[in-house]
Amino acid sequence: MGDRVSDKLTLPAQLERIDDARRWSSSWAREAAVDEDTIQDLELAMTEALSNTIRHGYGEDPAQNIELWLDIDGQRIALTILDRGQPYDASQRPPIDFDAGQEGGYGLYLMEQLTDELSRTPREDGGTLVTLVKYRK
């Protein structure tokens, strides 16, 4: 199953840099022999999380930073995303009307569907800690 991997990445709050985060996490995951389905699910869940953080938390301010931690062991792959932006109250989101052909509002839903564990914790000093976990097959 490969050795344990722990790494940290700091990114500016720019949508164009989400691809860097995907490359970083997937490169480590492939090195740790994580299967491709799991890698793809985590890439998409992370994309949605970072998209929310950059647009809603930071208003796409490139002077702000996001910190990511990746932790892979024999059982799971965990990605933690820390921002210091405006927290978003997920309980206020409207339910998805799947019959309406919505053009948006799928982000958090996809994060829930694509992960085995998902937590979003407001921080006392502002910002949010988001943790995405996939169990290895």
Next chain:
Amino acid sequence: MRYSLEQDNGIKVVRLEGPTDVSQALELRDLLGQQIDGPSARVLVDLSDVTLVDSSGVGVFVSAHRRAADAGAKFVLAGPAAGVGRVFELTRTNRLLEIFPSVDEGLEALRAE
């Protein structure tokens, strides 16, 4: 955003490449809007070389579908890899969008229009 445009017997083929995510959503929306330029437009988006579609990408495709339907034009997606196709299933937008397993099948359907 990496893409190429081709014509196949009057069908506009938009071949996208790499991830289709929030960072390209505005550019993609404009690009597809330009292709859906009237009731005779037939547009196929080739997803064969697309590695990821996020919720913003889904939204752009739903918007293009709606724009085409309003104009009396045709807009289809074709050739998504399994991981890409899954996002349309999870969001159930596969019930609204016309998605063909392969580009050839998509072209054939548009030619029959």
